[in-house]
Amino acid sequence: MTINDPLSTLPLIKPLQESRLAHLGIVTIFDLLLHFPSRYEDYSQTLPLDQAAPGMQATFAGTLTQFSVQRSFKQRMLLTSATLTDESGSIRLIWFNQKFVGQVLSQGMEIRVSGKVTEDRQGLVLTSPAFERATRDATHTARLVPVYPETSGITSKYLRYLIAIIFKKLDTIPDPLPEKLIEKLHLPSLHRALFDIHFPKNEEVSLIAKKRFAFDEMFLLQLKTLEMRALYQGAHATPIPPRRSDMQSFIASLPFTLTRAQDAAAAAILSDLALDRPMNRLLNGDVGSGKTAVAALALHAVSLSGHQSALLAPTEVLARQHFESLSRLFAHTHFQIALYTKNYQLLDGEKVSKKTLLSALAAGMPSIVIGTHALLQDKVSFRSLALIIVDEQHRFGVSQRARLQEESFRSDDGQLESVPHFLAMTATPIPRTLSLACFGNLDISLLNEMPKNRKPIITRIARNHADRTKIEDFIRQEITKGRQAFIIFPLIETSLALKDVKAAVAEHETLEKEIFPDLRIGLIHGKMKSQEKEVVMKAFQERAFDILVATSVVEVGIDIPNASVIVIEEADRFGLSQLHQFRGRVGRGDHQSYCFLIPGEHASLENARLEALEKSSDGFHIAETDLALRGPGSFFGTRQSGLPDVAMESLTNLKLISLARSEAETLLTADPSLERHPLIRHSLARFTTRVHME
Ligand code: ADP
Ligand code: MG
Numbered sequence: 001m002t003i004n005d006p007l008s009t010l011p012l013i014k015p016l017q018e019s020r021l022a023h024l025g026i027v028t029i030f031d032l033l034l035h036f037p038s039r040y041e042d043y044s045q046t047l048p049l050d051q052a053a054p055g056m057q058a059t060f061a062g063t064l065t066q067f068s069v070q071r072s073f074k075q076r077m078l079l080t081s082a083t084l085t086d087e088s089g090s091i092r093l094i095w096f097n098q099k100f101v102g103q104v105l106s107q108g109m110e111i112r113v114s115g116k117v118t119e120d121r122q123g124l125v126l127t128s129p130a131f132e133r134a135t136r137d138a139t140h141t142a143r144l145v146p147v148y149p150e151t152s153g154i155t156s157k158y159l160r161y162l163i164a165i166i167f168k169k170l171d172t173i174p175d176p177l178p179e180k181l182i183e184k185l186h187l188p189s190l191h192r193a194l195f196d197i198h199f200p201k202n203e204e205v206s207l208i209a210k211k212r213f214a215f216d217e218m219f220l221l222q223l224k225t226l227e228m229r230a231l232y233q234g235a236h237a238t239p240i241p242p243r244r245s246d247m248q249s250f251i252a253s254l255p256f257t258l259t260r261a262q263d264a265a266a267a268a269i270l271s272d273l274a275l276d277r278p279m280n281r282l283l284n285g286d287v288g289s290g291k292t293a294v295a296a297l298a299l300h301a302v303s304l305s306g307h308q309s310a311l312l313a314p315t316e317v318l319a320r321q322h323f324e325s326l327s328r329l330f331a332h333t334h335f336q337i338a339l340y341t342k343n344y345q346l347l348d349g350e351k352v353s354k355k356t357l358l359s360a361l362a363a364g365m366p367s368i369v370i371g372t373h374a375l376l377q378d379k380v381s382f383r384s385l386a387l388i389i390v391d392e393q394h395r396f397g398v399s400q401r402a403r404l405q406e407e408s409f410r411s412d413d414g415q416l417e418s419v420p421h422f423l424a425m426t427a428t429p430i431p432r433t434l435s436l437a438c439f440g441n442l443d444i445s446l447l448n449e450m451p452k453n454r455k456p457i458i459t460r461i462a463r464n465h466a467d468r469t470k471i472e473d474f475i476r477q478e479i480t481k482g483r484q485a486f487i488i489f490p491l492i493e494t495s496l497a498l499k500d501v502k503a504a505v506a507e508h509e510t511l512e513k514e515i516f517p518d519l520r521i522g523l524i525h526g527k528m529k530s531q532e533k534e535v536v537m538k539a540f541q542e543r544a545f546d547i548l549v550a551t552s553v554v555e556v557g558i559d560i561p562n563a564s565v566i567v568i569e570e571a572d573r574f575g576l577s578q579l580h581q582f583r584g585r586v587g588r589g590d591h592q593s594y595c596f597l598i599p600g601e602h603a604s605l606e607n608a609r610l611e612a613l614e615k616s617s618d619g620f621h622i623a624e625t626d627l628a629l630r631g632p633g634s635f636f637g638t639r640q641s642g643l644p645d646v647a648m649e650s651l652t653n654l655k656l657i658s659l660a661r662s663e664a665e666t667l668l669t670a671d672p673s674l675e676r677h678p679l680i681r682h683s684l685a686r687f688t689t690r691v692h693m694e
Helices: 015-023 029-033 099-104 156-169 179-184 190-198 203-234 244-253 260-273 291-304 316-329 354-362 398-409 432-438 465-480 494-515 530-541 576-583 608-615 619-630 632-636 645-650 654-670 678-690
Strands: 039-042 057-072 077-085 090-096 110-120 123-127 130-133 144-147 280-285 308-312 337-340 345-347 368-371 385-390 421-425 443-447 458-461 484-488 521-524 547-550 563-569 594-598
Touching: 029 156, 057 090, 077 099, 144 156, 156 190, 190 203, 203 432, 203 645, 203 654, 203 678, 244 291, 260 280, 260 291, 260 421, 260 443, 280 291, 291 308, 291 316, 291 385, 291 421, 291 443, 308 316, 316 337, 316 368, 316 530, 337 354, 345 354, 432 654, 458 608, 465 484, 465 563, 465 594, 494 521, 494 547, 521 530, 563 576, 576 594, 576 608, 576 619, 594 608, 608 619
Parallel strands: 090 123, 280 421, 280 443, 308 368, 308 385, 337 368, 385 421, 458 594, 484 547, 484 563, 521 547, 563 594
Antiparallel strands: 039 144, 057 077, 057 110, 077 090, 110 123, 110 130, 337 345
């Protein structure tokens, strides 16, 4: 048996189970071995029966001195009961409705059982214990027993059974990592690590195995990163020569003075653009730090040189907003700006058909096109696309981004001809360790400075019902002053989306009828069509509403400078960075702004996370805290990154990341196309299809 064999080579694998496993993406023996336990139960201690006591979890070994299977008529229940006896004593065992127990066990057998001891009127008992013949190797009992993530129809017991067989039948698993490297890093071999992660002798061994997998993932991530970097560095891009005086007059035309951080980022971008190899840069900045203005400078430079640029936004609302703010910044120039979304295209301020806009872009007419995913999906072609900017870049997967940058620029022989310059912008600041791990292929510019004269947002946690009333009064005051307010009902997961939408809809009604009957209250949520959303956003921008009730659709970048209050309900359900992002919806104008965090009903009163937000307005600081408190998962939202848990944890491990990075560099220097490391090349291909972090 080898690791690439299909599961059907295993004995006792039935089509039903095979298809259930296939559903989990488990098709080959190797896939199954990579299905790691989520935890272990410690049954490693085998105890004499006279030591059994209620509440203890342990393994016992003995003879089945009594065994019977009964069916209770009333309850239609199958009851299997037995007595297990060793030299020191005995204990009762019962199983409910488990037909196979009666088929496998019988009186006189020697078995081991593992489970939790409880006590009922008849004495000590083990209910539904795991068991196996005493002559067998310990798989289900008498060890750290692996427990796998629950899936319908696939029990942990069944998986343990299959995996135990695999290790008996399998030849040695070839290790992609060079032996020298494994030795140098004191890591276990792949075979050893796989065995130990499923069947560890003790906890320490399982941790060492995990370390190996964490290294593997980080190593692949760095290889991928370096490979992409090399690909783009080797490619040709259109150099955009700086035109300082035009640039200066454009900067002078902006309605504000650039911050030092904006200046520095713009300078780095402009010098990248001047080269004939593609820029690959991440603009890592806090909410409200003014990323759009920096993007505008890059767009301006490219437009001046007569080439085209595309700016991608994650939602239609945001694309529309970028379109409007950039149109304002570029109003005095002669550059044409277009908008391209699924249902809506604008050219020269006019709504046009897709076809019209497509042919205009192909003819090189609009200098700048702002769009959504549709721009990727529709295979838009340009006459001369020199720059791509992606806003809120974590929303776009690796593959999409690669496709965007590569596909339309391959010549017929598959070589990269001329690749556009690439600038990514974050939605919220990303901590250093994470950016190093995940964006190692990008140069990074930090916008860690806020525009001057910006008043920090005053943040308060509502601690009781009286606070809520105060908040309502406060909202009313602000609205009387001419301000507007957001009330956020966060949308957590897709499975809960409907419920949350209902909550927002119901809450909107309550607010409208009972709390603020005299005010105008709008509603926006994720289940609305994008055109409907746009109508609502526009109305809010034009002050047709005083209050906007929203689910998390407002999370990203919406700019309503007149809004001065944001209330976030169920705030404890969110990551800090996300809350910080919500909070950034206000404080965008000249008005002192306020953020009220209302914890959910069941939230504990002591909430370190919310308090961190009350104390700090520094997005980078908050991001570091969030990373420490919640781990990297919080930065990638509910969407699966594709990285296993063992690797997620190590995204914060600077030492491991640096190690993986330097080893990946060494390997690629010696063997740039991984010709001499086919197994690594293969793992890397698997990795690429699996991970969507960037
Ligand atoms: P983000 O980085 O979150 O995308 P934006 O680019 O939307 O931030 O900028 C937030 C607000 O700050 C906008 O209204 C913008 O006009 C304003 N702004 C940007 N740069 C400056 C600056 N240097 N001085 C004052 N206001 C600025
Ligand atoms: Mg923005």
